[in-house]
Every structure is written in C-alpha cells, then in structure tokens.
Amino acid sequence: MPIIGMCIDLVAPSLPAIGQSFSVAASVAKSVISLYLLGFAFGNFLSGFLIDSYGRQKIIRLSLLGFIVASLMPIYLHSITWLLFARILQGLTIGAVSVTLRSICADVLPPERLTKLGPWFGTMWGIGPVIGPVIGGYLQVYFGWQAGFYFFAIITLIAFIVVFIVVPETHFNRHPLRIVSIKNNITEILKNHVFIGITALMGLSYALMILFNVSGPFLIQTTLHYSPIFFGHIALYLGVVFVLATFLGRYLLKAHTVEKIWLIAINVSLLVGIIAVIVSYFFKDSVILTTLITALMFISCGVVFPISLGKGLSLFRHIAGTATAVMYLVNISISSIVAYFAGFVDMTSLVPLAWMYLFLVFVIAILYWTVLRKS
Template sequence: MLCIMPIIGMCIDLIAPSLPAIAQGLKISNAMAKNTVSIYLLGFCLGNFFSGFLADAWGRAKIMRTALLIFTVVSAIPLVFPHIIALLLSRLLQGLAIGTASVVLRAICSDVLSPDGLIKLGPWFGTMWGFGPVFGPVLGGYLQVYFGWQAGFYFFSIVSLIICLVVWFGLPETHFNRHPLEVAHIKKNISEILHHRLFLGIAAVMGLTYSLIILFNVSGPFLIQVTLHHSPIFFGHVAFWLGVVFLLTTISIRLLLKKYSVEKLWLVNINSLFAAGIIFLCLSYFFLHSMWLIAVASAVMFLGCGAIFPISLGKGLSLFRYMAGTATAVMYLINIGITSLCAYLAGFIHVRDAFILMWLYMTFVFLVVLIYWTILRKQQ
C-alpha cells in the first residue's frame, strides 16, 4: 500500500519539466499549460474532502479500487486525445482519484494498526511521499528529453495499472463498523470548524507556504528552460535538490519540535523567511538572470515551507481531536484550495527573470506574515 505514496507526491513534479513542451506541442499559451497544475490541485482537494465521509459509509476497499481504476483510465486520456480540454479533464480527474486514494490509505492504516503502530508508520509515510517530489522531476526531465511530454502519462498509466491490480485482488475490506452519511451532523461539525479563527489562519498559512513550492513548479520550467535555455534534465536536477532541502527540513523540524513550542518555531521561521525574501528581492534587481540566485532563493522558500507546513498541520488538527477526520478534510480543502488558486493566478504572470519570481515569492510570504501577526500571534 505504501507504494501509492510516491505516486501521490509525483503527480505534479513528474509533469513540471514538460510544461513548456506541452504549451508548444498543443499550441496553447504558457498560462494554459500551467493550468494543468492548478486544476490537478483543485481535484486533489475535492477528493480529499469528500472521500473520507464516503469511506466511512461505504467501506475502504471499494473506494480505493475505484479511485485507482479511475486514475489508471484517466491517465491515458491525453495519450488518446492530445488536446488541451482532454488534458485538463484528465488532470482534474487524476487529482480527484489520487486525493481519494490518499485519504482512504490513511483510513486503512487506522483500521488495522494500533496507535503505536500508526506512530511508527508516520515517518514511513513521509519518506515514501517524499520520494515523489525528490525523484519525480529528475525522472520527468529524462522522460521529456527522450520520449516527449506524453511519456509522463504513459508512466502514470502503467504504474497505476500495476498498483490497481495488486490492490484489486490483494486488499481486503478493513472497515466493518459502517454508518450512513449524516449530513446534518457533518454540516454542524464543519460549521464549528469554520468559525474557529485560529484554525482558519493555520489552514491559510499552510496553503500559502505550499504555494511557494507550487510556484516554482509552474513558473520554474519556463524561466529555467525557455528564458535561461537549460534542458528539462537540468531543471529536473535543480528540482531534485530543492526536494531534498524540503525533505531534510521536515525531518529537522520534527526534532526541533521536541525542544521548542510551535509558537516559538512559527515566530522564528516566518519572520526569518520574510527577511530572507527581502534580501533575495533586492539581489534579484541586480542579478536578473542568475541561476544561482534563483536556485538558492527557491531552496530557502522550500526550506520555509518544510519548516512551517508540518508544525502547522499538527497544531491545526490538535484543535479538533474529537472530530479529527472532519478537521483534516476541511483543513486540506482550505489549504490545497488556496494553493490551487495561487497556482492559477500565478499562471497568468510571465516570469521572465529572477526579479518577477522574487516578487511572487514575497507576495505569498508577506501574506503569511500578515496572517501570523493578525491571527496566529493574537490567538496564542
């Protein structure tokens, strides 16, 4: 089951090196090609939101098999119909399917493992998911150079078909204490969550910090490959090291959390990220096409996301331990929804140099700082 996690983490990063080729091959604008990322995120957040309720009512195995089958089929749509409408539909349904699979996978583990077992499995989840953003861009770069932009969808179709067959014939049902959907009760819980100011602030911060990573995925390929004339393989290797930075930061922040409070880590990380962003913005005015500046600044943004996102997730869910499932669904709906919106808006901006990229980074970081000082800090 854990083999699903790298696919979840790879669905954006594997495609990112091919975005310029998609724009050229389908004869569409760069903004439209970038929308393949934002529409995937939209599907992912909707899949995360609805599938938890359905899995409790209908069972895990049925939902998981259906989600993986849908992902396998829709991944082949761009291969049969190489048109932008078909591609966008495929990406939306990919997001819905993989978002559903990720939620059901967590639910299955909760069914079959003890609390101690879940704690021990947590790092494995993070590590397996982390393989996607780390190795996805490298693999995507090579696939693009040697086989073209459709190769990524061949990869998704073949790998997901294998996983689907294994799950279809090897996954037993793990949830037998089913109950019907209680819409009124669900609405009551969601309403309570949406009226919690601190929770909403945390979810917004998570969405904006994750947008720093997605911004590089949608704008980086065009800046690095088209403007700076580097290959998709080069972009893939840059993204690989950025993924390593993010992964190592998430590990480090867990260790720091044993010594420092979430509030202290928020204070240091958010304000340090803002200060670093100002420095990079100033430098970018003088070094418009410096690959080193783009790489280092992006690494700091990935570091900031790796430091802020995980502790915010834990803090937000701790506010509603008595309805953790609903809180998780709402949290991901908000933060991935914000990320999808940010990716969509960023798609219309032509990032032709480091200065524009730094302005976009600073816009998101400034909003994070604003939320911290007006909501998170006051609610402590």
C-alpha cells in the same frame, strides 16, 4: 504516498513542450498544474464524507483505478481540452487516495503519535518531488510529454495491486451519509479558528513550492535556455532540500512546540523574501541565485507544512475523514489559486519570482500574527 507528490513535479519539465504541442499560450499550459490542484482539493473534500460513511478500503481501490483511467486519457484523446479534464480527474482521484491514507493513520494512532507522524507524511510525500522532476525531464527529452502519463498509469497499477492485497478496512464506527450530519461536522470544524488558521497556513506554505513548479520551467527552460533534464536536476536538488527540511521539522518537535517552530520559520522566511527581492535586481538571470532562493523557500515549506498537518489532524480524530477533507479543500484550493494567477506572470527574469515569494511569505506572516499567535 510518493505518487501523490509526483503528480505535479513529473509533469513540470514538460509544460513548455505541452504548450508547443497544442499550440497554446504559456498560461494555458501552466493551468495543467492549477487544474490538477483544484481537482485534488475537491477529491479530498468529497471523499472525506464517503470514507466516513462507507469505509476506507473501497474508496481507495476505486480511486486508484480512476487515476489509471485519467492517466491514459490524454494519450489517446489528443486535445488540450481532454488533457485539462484528465488533470482534474487525476486530482480528484489521487485526492481521494490521499485523504483515505491519512484517515487510516488517524484510525489507528493516538493524537500525540499522529502529531509526531506529520513530518513523516511530509517526508513520504516529498519523495515524489525529489525523483519526479528527474524522471520527468528524461522522459520529456527522450520520449515526449505523453511518457509521463504512461508512467503514472503503470506505477498506479502496481500501487492498486499492493493496496488490494495489503490494506485492510480500519474504520468501523461509520457515520451515515446524511446532509444534516455532514453539515454539523463541517460546522464544528469551521468554528475552530485554530484549525482554519492552520489550514490556511498549510495552503500558503505549499504555494511556495507550487510557484516554482508553475514558473520554474518557463524561467529556466524558456528564458534561460536550459534543457528539461537540467531543470529536472535543479528540481531534484530542491526536492532533497524539502525532504531534509521535513527531517529538521521532526527533530525540532522533540525540543520545541509547534508554535515556537512556526514563529522562527515564518520570521526567517520573511527576512529571506525581502533579501531575495533586493538581490534579484542585481542578478536577474542567475540560475544559481534562483535555486538558492527557492531552496530557502522549500525549507520553510518542509518545516511548516508537515507539523501543521499533524497539529491540525489531531484536533478532530472523531471525524478524521471530514476534518482531513476540509483541511485539504481549503489549503489546496489556496495553492491552486496561487498557481492560477502565477500562470499569468511572465517569467522574463528572477525578479517576478522573488516578488511572488515575498508576497506569499508576507501573507503567511500576517496570518500567523493575527490568527495563530493570538490563538
């Protein structure tokens, strides 16, 4: 699970170096993030049908092997085209791993337990963003951007061996891989407005973190002239904040409903976003303020995303693989689109980043009050 969250954060400190290595614009280097997310979204979506038809075990093994191959491609095929293609392939394969792991949990756990397990998913996934930037920063400074891809290949090989030995087959009530069946399942899911609203909420919340992954390296390393290692440590602190926020979400679930937590977290985030924009005009080059504002956004994501994940998955346990596939296709596609457009924003100061945070939180608030609150 941690490797899933690490695939973005470990690469982030190397984005400026990747741009220099291939002599491409910053927007092209930033697409290393958005294309990975795009592959991740479709990897989740397509594998959802396969694991419901063919089981969990074969898919997760093949996907891990595919990720190893994708990680080695940009090292030995040195071109920006192959790098971008490899990132899409990495996203496709690790997306399949992600949806399979979550479907295994849905196979063996009751709905109420699955909802409470949502924050645990967030915590495990959040380990990657905690350690990934630090590892990526040191690898970049001492070995170059290629070292991160060697790291991916080695760690995933270890994961493959463990999965091959330990993980059993958990899905025996298999659905035939038929177009009509797939269409019916997707139609059932898409007609549930609560599920779609939750999924969109997840995508926008996750985009709060993705904004920093895409824009942070260029703001901190290129504009403010700090090293990749310094950026890695900043991202480490933010990753710790995210993990602690998932624990906070799990604690709040003991005393409050998911709906009440949404209400508080979203309204507080909107207030923070407004204040952030105002203050950013007075401290445009403050790395401390950048970190503080981003940390508050990470708290929002850390609380909202995991509990939304558990809530959404609990609605379709009978077709958990397909539901998870649709969920991640929509929410990660939203994050990918945000990352893509953020790549064209020139990070000359904190001001553009603060405005992007406010815009996302504003859209989240509209979604909550117009869809989820009414439902």
